[in-house]
Amino acid sequence: MTRRVRVAGVQMAMGEDRAANLAHALAAVEEAARRGASLVVLPELFTGRYFPQYPARAEFLGWAEPIPGPTTEAMAAAARRLGITLVGSVYERAMPGLNYNTAVVLAPDGSLVGRTRKGHIPDGPGYTEKFYFAPGDSGYPVLDLAPGGVPLPTATPTCWDQWFPEVARIAALQGAQLIVYPTAIGSEPAYPDEDTHDAWRTVMRGHAIANGVCVMAVNRCGTEDAITFYGGTFLAGPMGEVLAELGPDEGILEAEIDLDAVDRARELSPFFRDRRIDTYGPLLARGGRP
């Protein structure tokens, strides 16, 4: 039986018209499926501009929607029609006054099989998310996906989560062989000389290596007011090797996951056997010197 999965990432720029963004995203998903992908991933909050670049604007709270809701319904219809597994990202209203930044997964039958609320919430110039999103309460669940009929345990944390080794480790400990991060990252408005692109790519390649997992990050691109999103959507294999990667423009990442490579990496480097769990207590503390 094959243990390969064809995956795609839709890297796109978002305009002001949210209905147009959704239509644009779903057209790209259809194109990715037509090219043979059985798992397709969209960027973080793909239906709209990246509003958290504006600090504390109450009008954007109205963009939050329930799950299931309009965006997941549209995604479900596309997943069912195309027979694919579809990963997206929704500004989720859990109840009035409690919103999350949530990755959702739709199965080929259109059912909602995953909802992972972004755990780590950034707050810096251009990325002031703490006003808009509560820290997720879902942990880092591993979903038993089966794109193209191939069992593929997958975790779907979001963006800032990707900088935290704890997230990738917990996902891998729970069985993940693929970690997918819908993302919105680009320039730093307050630090024009800083370019985080290589660090962003490298820290996730590191997660792939340390855990023997495949890692996929799907970013937006284009310029929205003060931020230019750098794209760079990629898939890394379990030795950290970049299997496919996009540049700064719109496009569809096409790549193949080889689950036998996951097994081989873990035979070569049996990190999970050797973890010193008796010494890891300090990870649960905030840290800092007394």
Place this chain on the structure above:
Amino acid sequence: MTRRVRVAGVQMAMGEDRAANLAHALAAVEEAARRGASLVVLPELFTGRYFPQYPARAEFLGWAEPIPGPTTEAMAAAARRLGITLVGSVYERAMPGLNYNTAVVLAPDGSLVGRTRKGHIPDGPGYTEKFYFAPGDSGYPVLDLAPGGVPLPTATPTCWDQWFPEVARIAALQGAQLIVYPTAIGSEPAYPDEDTHDAWRTVMRGHAIANGVCVMAVNRCGTEDAITFYGGTFLAGPMGEVLAELGPDEGILEAEIDLDAVDRARELSPFFRDRRIDTYGPLLARGGRP
């Protein structure tokens, strides 16, 4: 006040004669100090061949020595004479039947200021260490070093520890701004097609990024029986940038640590502020699916 520290890493090949290896190492340390380094690092178990490539040979147990002992005394004399901080690695006999693989740090006054027993012990073809070394009991302490008079909180885990994000994270949480790994890594005798060099380098660059620390790995080189050690000694800055790096041959890595860059990286990316310690409990479990 300057917040820069000149550091050096001695990349060397080891021969059969252990006294000659020690003399060779100390000559290189002197050369590094002469070139201006105030912190000098030696490779893992630098006084001898890498005997753990041979499974379960009792004769090598006799190579273990106490700390303080001959190797640390020789290191202490060199550190005092040259006025440097010196990091080395000793096969430590704690008591008969209990040996560790231990990184030691000698201060410029010759005092032994650090002893960190390797926490994670590998065991695979060519690297069968579990027979020779008990898993360390020292945790991942941060030492208040001051090479050249510049305060530099430093952790000194060893080799296989470098693949585990937990180690770098715990060190950083306890205040480390530099993590130094004495190392012995090279080819994989049972997997001749595998080359771990890029993964090795990348996973540590990832630790640098995720923790906003400098990372330095000092490897041996040359061929010893079934293993060719690949060298590649390097220093990475807190954005994962490789500041200096050696090739596969003997040499002295010369580089400079800029502690202001650590502050800048942590201002740009305040990961420690945003860690979700309430969600990290699974890190203390062995993992795996039920």
